Amino acid sequence: xxxxxxxxxxxxxxxxxxxxxxxxxxxxxxxxxxxxxxxxxxxxxxxxxxxxxxxxxxxxxxxxxxxxxxxxxxxxxxxxxxxxxxxxxxxxxxxxxxxxxxxxxxxxxxxxxxxxxxxxxxxxxxxxxxxxxxxxxxxxxxxxxxxxxxxxxxxxxxxxxxxxxxxxxxxxxxxxxxxxxxxxxxxxxxxxxxxxxxxxxxxxxxxxxxxxxxxxxxxxxxxxxxxxxxxxxxxxxxxxxxxxxxxxxxxxxxxxxxxxxxxxxxxxxxxxxxxxxxxxxxxxxxxxxxxxxxxxxxxxxxxxxxxxxxxxxxxxxxxxxxxxxxxxxxxxxxxxxxxxxxxxxxxxxxxxxxxxxxxxxxxxxxxxxxxxxxxxxxxxxxxxxxxxxxxxxxxxxxxxxxxxxxxxxxxxxxxxxxxxxxxxxxxxxxxxxxxxxxxxxxxxxxxxxxxxxxx
Numbered sequence: 001x002x003x004x005x006x007x008x009x010x011x012x013x014x015x016x017x018x019x020x021x022x023x024x025x026x027x028x029x030x031x032x033x034x035x036x037x038x039x040x041x042x043x044x045x046x047x048x049x050x051x052x053x054x055x056x057x058x059x060x061x062x063x064x065x066x067x068x069x070x071x072x073x074x075x076x077x078x079x080x081x082x083x084x085x086x087x088x089x090x091x092x093x094x095x096x097x098x099x100x101x102x103x104x105x106x107x108x109x110x111x112x113x114x115x116x117x118x119x120x121x122x123x124x125x126x127x128x129x130x131x132x133x134x135x136x137x138x139x140x141x142x143x144x145x146x147x148x149x150x151x152x153x154x155x156x157x158x159x160x161x162x163x164x165x166x167x168x169x170x171x172x173x174x175x176x177x178x179x180x181x182x183x184x185x186x187x188x189x190x191x192x193x194x195x196x197x198x199x200x201x202x203x204x205x206x207x208x209x210x211x212x213x214x215x216x217x218x219x220x221x222x223x224x225x226x227x228x229x230x231x232x233x234x235x236x237x238x239x240x241x242x243x244x245x246x247x248x249x250x251x252x253x254x255x256x257x258x259x260x261x262x263x264x265x266x267x268x269x270x271x272x273x274x275x276x277x278x279x280x281x282x283x284x285x286x287x288x289x290x291x292x293x294x295x296x297x298x299x300x301x302x303x304x305x306x307x308x309x310x311x312x313x314x315x316x317x318x319x320x321x322x323x324x325x326x327x328x329x330x331x332x333x334x335x336x337x338x339x340x341x342x343x344x345x346x347x348x349x350x351x352x353x354x355x356x357x358x359x360x361x362x363x364x365x366x367x368x369x370x371x372x373x374x375x376x377x378x379x380x381x382x383x384x385x386x387x388x389x390x391x392x393x394x395x396x397x398x399x400x401x402x403x404x405x406x407x408x409x410x411x412x413x414x415x416x417x418x419x420x421x422x423x424x425x426x427x428x429x430x431x432x433x434x435x436x437x438x439x440x441x442x443x444x445x446x447x448x449x450x451x452x453x454x455x
Contacts, residue, residue, distance in 0.1 A: 047185025089152035090405020096156020097393030121224030128217025160393030180319030191308035270439035272399030280407025293352030314369025322374030334370035381446025
């Protein structure tokens with residue numbers, strides 16, 4: 001029997017079904033839907049876990065590692081050596097952004113995020129199991145540096161993927177707030193790291209420096225398991241799916257970024273450096289310097305944990321404001337505030353008191369949050385979908401290396417060269433922030449840009 005012709009209504013229904021299948025997923029109108037909530041939770045939790053691991057190392061480098069891995073050196077050289085291993089992770093972050101960015105732009109965002117989280121969790125757990133130099137000699141230091149490099153590569157891929165999963169699902173008028181969930185994970189992870197190490201530091205010194213400091217590192221296994229459970233339920237970015245068919249015909253993402261978007265790469269990196277210098281000085285160097293000047297280490301770590309709350313709240317508020325007023329005005333305001341507070345922060349840390357350190361780190365990290373809030377959206381809006389993962393990751397991770405990775409060691413060297421004074425350090429810091437301010441002024445405002453149309 002011959003099939004009858006389709007009726008007009010059936011033809012219309014067939015056409016609508018075909019169009020619906022071919023069209024990319026519609027942009028959500030709100031951040032409150034179940035899928036969007038899952039995406040934001042994944043972005044936040046994944047980033048928080050990665051930065052817990054990463055900043056746990058940074059805090060331990062200031063307080064623990066000089067005595068565990070560099071005990072044979074005098075205190076100043078031991079601190080410098082510990083900060084050198086810290087810098088190794090920051091040097092590796094652009095490599096992570098490059099490698100994970102390449103695959104994130106070619107095969108998708110989601111798989112990259114799962115891989116980066118696993119790598120970070122394994123590296124952090126192994127650091128907690130490392131022998132000291134008293135037990136294994138220089139081999140312990142070599143293994144420490146290698147694991148720190150793995151941490152750097154992992155976090156280099158995490159930030160870009162977590163940020164893009166959120167921003168590429170979000171409605172246009174809420175992109176800044178959605179993208180900030182990847183940044184909100186940083187203070188949350190820092191808070192967990194400082195709190196965990198602060199609790200461990202309540203042990204007697206002999207026990208703390210023998211095994212107590214290892215417990216927060218070993219807890220990474222539990223955190224990564226929770227993060228993976230959430231992350232595996234997240235859908236791929238709709239903007240990536242829209243351009244997925246083109247992926248096989250595009251040039252290598254890094255080549256396209258360097259040849260077609262070099263100006264945005266430079267400007268984005270310089271703007272990102274501004275908040276990362278605050279991180280390197282206020283949350284790493286200042287911890288070590290305050291303790292060296294006589295401040296109680298447990299009190300300093302507790303204050304650092306409180307400062308993470310200030311960073312979190314400031315990031316949240318400024319992310320909201322950037323969706324209303326634009327990315328550049330908020331960024332410029334935050335950088336100017338950092339320049340004005342640079343010397344007061346250093347003088348408060350120099351006081352060698354827990355009270356002075358508390359004010360310095362809380363205000364400093366609050367200012368950092370003002371810059372951090374709009375930063376993710378600002379960087380993402382500089383690049384098209386085809387290279388957005390690579391471009392934004394290189395900006396942020398390159399800035400991490402330059403702005404945070406070397407800052408503690410440079411700060412320690414400048415203070416040492418000045419005979420313990422902070423005048424030279426303050427001048428260099430303000431000069432660097434002035435360059436970042438110029439970059440923010442020259443950059444393109446992206447609040448009203450259509451992400452799909454950026455070329």
